[in-house]
Amino acid sequence: MNNEIRQEQERLNEVIDTISKQISKIEGETSKRKKEVVNIRKHFWDDLKVNIDTFDDYLETIIGLRQQAQDLSQSEGAHRYAFKRLSTLRRMQEVPYFGRIDITEEGSPLTEQIYIGTSTLTDATGENFIIYDWRAPVSSVYYDYPPGPVEYSTPGGVIRGMLENKWQYTIKGGVIESMFDTSLTIGDEILQQVLGKGTDKHMHSIVSTIQREQNRIIRNDRGRLLIVQGAAGSGKTSAALQRIAYLLYKNRERLKADQIILFSPNSMFNNYVSNVLPELGEENMQQVTFQEYLDHRLTDSFQVEDPYEQLEYLLTGEDDPSYRIRTASIQFKASIRFFEIIKTYRQSLEQSGMIFRGVKFRGETLVSAKQISERFYNTDNTLKFHNRIEKLREWLCELLDEREKFELKQPWVEEEIEYLSKEDYQKVYTYLEKKRGDNEDSFDEYEIENKMLARMIVRKKLKSLRKRIKELHFINIKGIYKQLFDEQTRVELWNEGETPAEREICLSTQKMLDEGKLNYEDATPFLLLKELIQGFQSNTSIKYVLVDEAQDYSPFQFEFLKRLFPSARMTVLGDFNQAIFAHASERVDFQTLTSLYGLSETESITLDQSYRSTKQIIEFTRELIPEGHRIKAFNREGEKPVLTQVSSRDELHRKIMSKVKDFQSREYNTIAIICKSAAESAAAYDALSAHGEIKLVQKGTNEYEQGVVVIPAYLAKGIEFDAVIIYDASMQTYGDESLRRLFYTACTRAMHDLQIYTIGEPSPFLKNGATESLLLTSK
Numbered sequence: 001m002n003n004e005i006r007q008e009q010e011r012l013n014e015v016i017d018t019i020s021k022q023i024s025k026i027e028g029e030t031s032k033r034k035k036e037v038v039n040i041r042k043h044f045w046d047d048l049k050v051n052i053d054t055f056d057d058y059l060e061t062i063i064g065l066r067q068q069a070q071d072l073s074q075s076e077g078a079h080r081y082a083f084k085r086l087s088t089l090r091r092m093q094e095v096p097y098f099g100r101i102d103i104t105e106e107g108s109p110l111t112e113q114i115y116i117g118t119s120t121l122t123d124a125t126g127e128n129f130i131i132y133d134w135r136a137p138v139s140s141v142y143y144d145y146p147p148g149p150v151e152y153s154t155p156g157g158v159i160r161g162m163l164e165n166k167w168q169y170t171i172k173g174g175v176i177e178s179m180f181d182t183s184l185t186i187g188d189e190i191l192q193q194v195l196g197k198g199t200d201k202h203m204h205s206i207v208s209t210i211q212r213e214q215n216r217i218i219r220n221d222r223g224r225l226l227i228v229q230g231a232a233g234s235g236k237t238s239a240a241l242q243r244i245a246y247l248l249y250k251n252r253e254r255l256k257a258d259q260i261i262l263f264s265p266n267s268m269f270n271n272y273v274s275n276v277l278p279e280l281g282e283e284n285m286q287q288v289t290f291q292e293y294l295d296h297r298l299t300d301s302f303q304v305e306d307p308y309e310q311l312e313y314l315l316t317g318e319d320d321p322s323y324r325i326r327t328a329s330i331q332f333k334a335s336i337r338f339f340e341i342i343k344t345y346r347q348s349l350e351q352s353g354m355i356f357r358g359v360k361f362r363g364e365t366l367v368s369a370k371q372i373s374e375r376f377y378n379t380d381n382t383l384k385f386h387n388r389i390e391k392l393r394e395w396l397c398e399l400l401d402e403r404e405k406f407e408l409k410q411p412w413v414e415e416e417i418e419y420l421s422k423e424d425y426q427k428v429y430t431y432l433e434k435k436r437g438d439n440e441d442s443f444d445e446y447e448i449e450n451k452m453l454a455r456m457i458v459r460k461k462l463k464s465l466r467k468r469i470k471e472l473h474f475i476n477i478k479g480i481y482k483q484l485f486d487e488q489t490r491v492e493l494w495n496e497g498e499t500p501a502e503r504e505i506c507l508s509t510q511k512m513l514d515e516g517k518l519n520y521e522d523a524t525p526f527l528l529l530k531e532l533i534q535g536f537q538s539n540t541s542i543k544y545v546l547v548d549e550a551q552d553y554s555p556f557q558f559e560f561l562k563r564l565f566p567s568a569r570m571t572v573l574g575d576f577n578q579a580i581f582a583h584a585s586e587r588v589d590f591q592t593l594t595s596l597y598g599l600s601e602t603e604s605i606t607l608d609q610s611y612r613s614t615k616q617i618i619e620f621t622r623e624l625i626p627e628g629h630r631i632k633a634f635n636r637e638g639e640k641p642v643l644t645q646v647s648s649r650d651e652l653h654r655k656i657m658s659k660v661k662d663f664q665s666r667e668y669n670t671i672a673i674i675c676k677s678a679a680e681s682a683a684a685y686d687a688l689s690a691h692g693e694i695k696l697v698q699k700g701t702n703e704y705e706q707g708v709v710v711i712p713a714y715l716a717k718g719i720e721f722d723a724v725i726i727y728d729a730s731m732q733t734y735g736d737e738s739l740r741r742l743f744y745t746a747c748t749r750a751m752h753d754l755q756i757y758t759i760g761e762p763s764p765f766l767k768n769g770a771t772e773s774l775l776l777t778s779k
């Protein structure tokens with residue numbers, strides 16, 4: 001151990017000693033607090049005098065109750081905070097910090113040594129910082145500058161100074177394993193070490209090696225919308241998660257984790273990233289897939305297709321006669337133009353076109369659809385649309401009240417009373433007994449009892465009808481959506497712009513609705529129309545929305561999200577080279593998103609450096625896409641990706657299994673055999689699983705599995721594997737240009753090793769530039 005490391009280790013020991021002392025102190029306090037909380041809970045009512053005889057007594061009781069509850073919540077809050085701090089300190093005991101900057105601030109004669117870790121540590125006085133949180137303003141210097149002049153922003157203004165030195169440490173179990181003076185070392189040693197490691201069941205935080213561009217994303221504070229376009233493996237997801245940790249730190253007085261929502265591609269991804277924030281001492285944000293949201297809102301009314309069913313159809317249904325119309329329909333329904341058409345359509349409904357359902361009771365029409373429509377269009381049309389609907393609802397509820405009175409005297413009610421079950425009868429009887437109290441002789445028992453029974457029966461019968469009216473079921477949204485595709489509506493409203501196969505799209509959409517189905521591309525438009533008519537169910541408590549894999553969302557969906565979360569700032573992260581959904585046209589980019597909040601409220605950051613894969617893998621994958629030369633590889637060496645051509649499926653399976661064994665001998669934790677579709681994955685799994693322990697990943701899979709998996713490319717989005725085997729990259733499978741992005745996505749999942757197999761002639765994607773960066777094995 002050289003002298004420098006020894007000195008640093010001594011300092012580290014002192015820091016760990018301080019941490020240990022703080023842990024013991026908090027442990028003592030928490031057990032005391034815990035007792036306090038248990039005690040308050042146990043004796044909550046003992047100390048409270050409950051007296052409600054007079055108003056003053058009542059008031060006193062309420063005040064006492066409130067005070068007691070406040071004490072309890074304070075003690076619980078303090079206990080929770082101490083518990084959280086304790087787990088942070090325990091983590092810090094292992095790795096207290098990872099970096100140091102020696103900085104001389106302008107006007108100061110002193111050079112300060114600032115150690116940076118996952119959380120702040122002060123000495124016993126609480127005034128002197130031993131470690132700075134990585135999110136503190138001064139820590140940004142660590143990420144943003146090499147030694148030399150620097151500046152950083154604080155709430156009090158910009159501070160300038162000179163960064164004399166920057167150190168990186170690797171500490172494990174309280175021992176310094178290595179340390180680097182970054183002005184002397186070439187390349188980023190620690191990043192090399194981190195990236196060279198194998199995968200884990202969960203993604204890890206990257207705070208010790210955040211790169212400058214990523215730091216810009218994490219700390220970005222300007223504007224309503226931040227757009228991040230980043231190459232595969234450039235750290236978009238990582239930046240998004242560290243950004244959440246940063247926001248929670250910076251706004252800790254007013255922002256809670258459940259006011260942040262992350263839209264993620266699938267449940268497996270949710271599980272994969274679930275450890276990053278807890279690792280940083282923060283609670284996880286809300287996480288949801290767009291599909292989960294749609295399901296929550298729509299499954300009552302339809303059989304809703306999920307995005308994977310849609311993709312699977314597109315990947316395997318080329319021979320279907322309606323294939324061409326379906327693709328055109330998907331693109332059209334994802335467009336801003338369709339969004340605008342729906343808005344115009346909704347406005348036109350103010351004059352005419354609303355479709356209602358009549359209200360029936362016991363088979364008899366109480367109000368016909370026509371009567372509701374007349375009532376609606378005769379209400380004062382200077383009123384806002386929603387107020388007119390509200391008036392309609394009130395009117396229908398009043399009609400129901402009248403009907404209730406009328407029904408009470410009908411013979412069917414008498415009949416039902418006779419057949420009433422014993423339990424129901426008992427219920428009414430008990431109620432009556434209670435009500436009668438002391439005034440025993442004050443009414444005619446039989447008559448009142450019968451009246452009560454009648455009311456109970458009628459109310460029960462009307463209950464679901466009343467609920468349906470309250471929930472606006474008398475508006476036939478399905479019919480109104482279907483009407484949007486009528487020839488007349490099309491001619492009148494779809495007047496600007498042009499859509500290929502417009503008429504066919506209309507016919508096929510109406511057919512789908514008649515079958516009680518809702519395709520994925522129709523789900524958001526349908527929901528939008530519903531919200532525009534019934535009133536938007538927006539969520540104002542959410543302050544930040546982050547959308548990962550944003551290339552998979554249509555402009556339409558973004559407009560929708562904006563309306564759904566009106567108080568939120570949005571961060572959108574994606575890579576349009578990985579846009580695999582069919583609504584992604586050739587020209588897909590994030591430019592259209594600028595119009596969401598306007599140019600002045602939008603900031604864009606591009607990430608070109610890729611960290612996931614070895615240099616050799618990047619050199620190959622960037623040949624697969626236009627403008628790929630812009631992607632920079634991180635200088636981590638590995639083997640060239642290999643293309644193996646085989647002549648039969650049997651040979652393919654033999655070779656793949658032998659490769660898997662080879663990978664296993666190299667102790668790779670995760671090996672993925674990536675297929676084009678779920679159908680191909682299932683077939684590959686059938687053939688391969690007999691020869692080794694292999695798991696099949698399907699759309700419902702919730703956990704990121706270690707070991708060997710067979711997985712369709714679209715489910716491998718956002719995640720990574722030590723080694724990737726492309727199951728069949730032949731002309732037959734990847735012959736169509738539209739599959740280029742899917743193929744690129746599959747190949748870019750590999751961290752250390754990429755093997756590509758083809759039965760017969762390889763895909764055209766593997767020709768030209770790509771060939772040079774591949775090692776070809778057999779012909």
Ligand SMILES: Nc1ncnc2c1ncn2[C@@H]1O[C@H](COP(=O)(O)OP(=O)(O)OP(=O)(O)O)[C@@H](O)[C@H]1O
Pocket residue numbers: 191194195204206209210211214230231232233234235236237238239575611612717718719720748
């Ligand atoms: N600054 C960094 N320090 C250490 N590791 C990093 C850094 N940036 C990215 N990585 C690693 O690179 C890999 C890719 O990161 P991430 O998944 O965040 O990229 P992405 O841009 O979301 O990728 P994709 O679009 O392909 O899904 C991860 O293993 C991540 O931990």
